[in-house]
Amino acid sequence: MQSRVKFVVVILYAVVAISAIFLFPSLLPRNPSTTANDQVNNRVQGSGIFEEVFQYPDVFLRNYALMEKGFKIFIYPNKLDDEAMYYNDETEGFSTEMFFYYHLNFSERFYTDDDAEAHMFFIPLTCFQIGRTRNYTNAENYVRHIINEYPHWNRSKGVDHFLLTCCDAGEKFSERVPLNNSIRVSCFTSNDSRHDIHHKHHHTTIPQMGLTFGPPVRGNDIHQRTKLAFWACHKNYPARASASDWDKYSDEEKFKASKYCICDGASYVTRICITDSIHFGCVPVILYEDYELPFSDILDWAKFSVIITKDDPLRVEQILEAMSHSKFSELHNNVLKVQRHFHANSALEGDKPYDIFHMIMYELWLRHLARSFFDF
Numbered sequence: 001m002q003s004r005v006k007f008v009v010v011i012l013y014a015v016v017a018i019s020a021i022f023l024f025p026s027l028l029p030r031n032p033s034t035t036a037n038d039q040v041n042n043r044v045q046g047s048g049i050f051e052e053v054f055q056y057p058d059v060f061l062r063n064y065a066l067m068e069k070g071f072k073i074f075i076y077p078n079k080l081d082d083e084a085m086y087y088n089d090e091t092e093g094f095s096t097e098m099f100f101y102y103h104l105n106f107s108e109r110f111y112t113d114d115d116a117e118a119h120m121f122f123i124p125l126t127c128f129q130i131g132r133t134r135n136y137t138n139a140e141n142y143v144r145h146i147i148n149e150y151p152h153w154n155r156s157k158g159v160d161h162f163l164l165t166c167c168d169a170g171e172k173f174s175e176r177v178p179l180n181n182s183i184r185v186s187c188f189t190s191n192d193s194r195h196d197i198h199h200k201h202h203h204t205t206i207p208q209m210g211l212t213f214g215p216p217v218r219g220n221d222i223h224q225r226t227k228l229a230f231w232a233c234h235k236n237y238p239a240r241a242s243a244s245d246w247d248k249y250s251d252e253e254k255f256k257a258s259k260y261c262i263c264d265g266a267s268y269v270t271r272i273c274i275t276d277s278i279h280f281g282c283v284p285v286i287l288y289e290d291y292e293l294p295f296s297d298i299l300d301w302a303k304f305s306v307i308i309t310k311d312d313p314l315r316v317e318q319i320l321e322a323m324s325h326s327k328f329s330e331l332h333n334n335v336l337k338v339q340r341h342f343h344a345n346s347a348l349e350g351d352k353p354y355d356i357f358h359m360i361m362y363e364l365w366l367r368h369l370a371r372s373f374f375d376f
Contacts, residue, residue: 278335
C-alpha cells in the first residue's frame with residue numbers, strides 16, 4: 001500500500017514538472033553561473049538562434065524539434081482566393097491572416113488535407129469577412145457550418161480549433177460563443193485577472209505585420225543612427241489612433257536614422273510600429289498598457305526593447321537620454337538577433353526556420369501540448 005502511494009506521488013510530481021517546462025518556462029531557475037556578459041553573442045551551437053534573447057533557449061529548441069517531427073494542422077475550406085483579401089482594408093497594410101493562411105497551405109511539413117491526422121484545426125476567417133457586417137452574420141454562419149458539417153468541433157468542444165485575427169472586429173468576434181472556447185491567435189491580448197493557465201491556453205499574441213518580404217535592415221549601423229528617438233506612434237498619444245489619421249511611415253529613413261522608435265501598441269493600427277522598428281534595426285520603446293507582447297513566453301523583451309509604463313509617457317525623452325551608449329549598443333545588437341523571428345518570408349521560398357510563421361506555429365504547438373496534459 002505504501003509503495004503504491006509513493007508511486008502515485010512520483011507520477012504527480014512528474015506531471016507537474018513536465019507541465020511547468022512546457023507551459024511556464026519562466027518559473028524554471030536560470031543558471032546562476034552564466035552572467036549577461038557571458039551570454040553576449042552566444043549563438044546556441046548549430047541552431048541559428050541566440051540564447052540571450054530567449055527566455056529559455058534549451059526548452060525552446062527541444063520543443064521546436066518535437067514540433068517539426070509531426071505537428072499537423074487541417075484548414076477548413078473557405079473561399080480565400082480573392083487577391084484583394086491579401087491586404088487588410090482597415091490598415092491598408094499587409095494582412096497577417098492571409099500571410100499565415102498561404103504559408104500554412106504551402107507547408108508540406110505542417111499542413112494536412114486529412115482531417116483525421118490533424119492535431120489542430122484552423123478556422124480561416126479574415127478581418128474582411130468578419131467585419132463585413134456589423135453583427136458578424138457571415139462569420140457566424142461559417143462557424144455554424146463547420147460545427148454541423150465536421151465532427152471535430154463537437155468532439156473537443158472547439159479547444160483544438162483556432163482563429164487568427166489582427167483587427168478589432170476579429171477580437172470581439174473571437175469572444176463570442178462558441179469561439180470563446182477555442183484558441184485565439186491575435187495581435188493583441190490583454191494581461192488581466194484572467195491571465196492564468198486557462199487564459200494562456202486560449203490566447204497567444206503574435207506580431208502585427210505591415211511590411212512585405214523585403215529583407216530586414218541588418219549590420220552594425222549604430223554610427224548612422226544620429227537621432228535619439230523617432231516618435232513612431234500616433235502624435236496624439238495616449239488617445240487611440242484610427243486608420244484615417246495614422247501616418248503610414250512615409251519616411252522609412254526615420255526608422256533607420258533613430259536609435260529608439262517609440263511605439264504605442266494599444267491600437268491595431270499602431271502595433272505595426274513594433275514589428276517595423278525591429279525590421280529596421282531600431283530599438284522599440286513600447287508604451288506599455290497591460291497588453292501581452294508578441295511571443296512573450298518565448299523571447300525576453302527586456303533584452304531588445306525599452307518598456308515604459310502607461311504612467312510615464314511624458315518622461316520618455318528623459319528616460320532615453322539617461323541610457324548609456326553601451327546599453328543602447330547591447331539593445332541594438334539584440335534587435336538584430338531577433339529580426340529573423342519577426343520577418344515574414346514568402347511562402348514560395350519554402351521553410352525558413354525560426355521566422356515569424358514558424359514562431360506562430362511554435363505557439364500553437366505549445367497550446368497543443370497544454371491540451372495534452374490538461375483536460376480543458
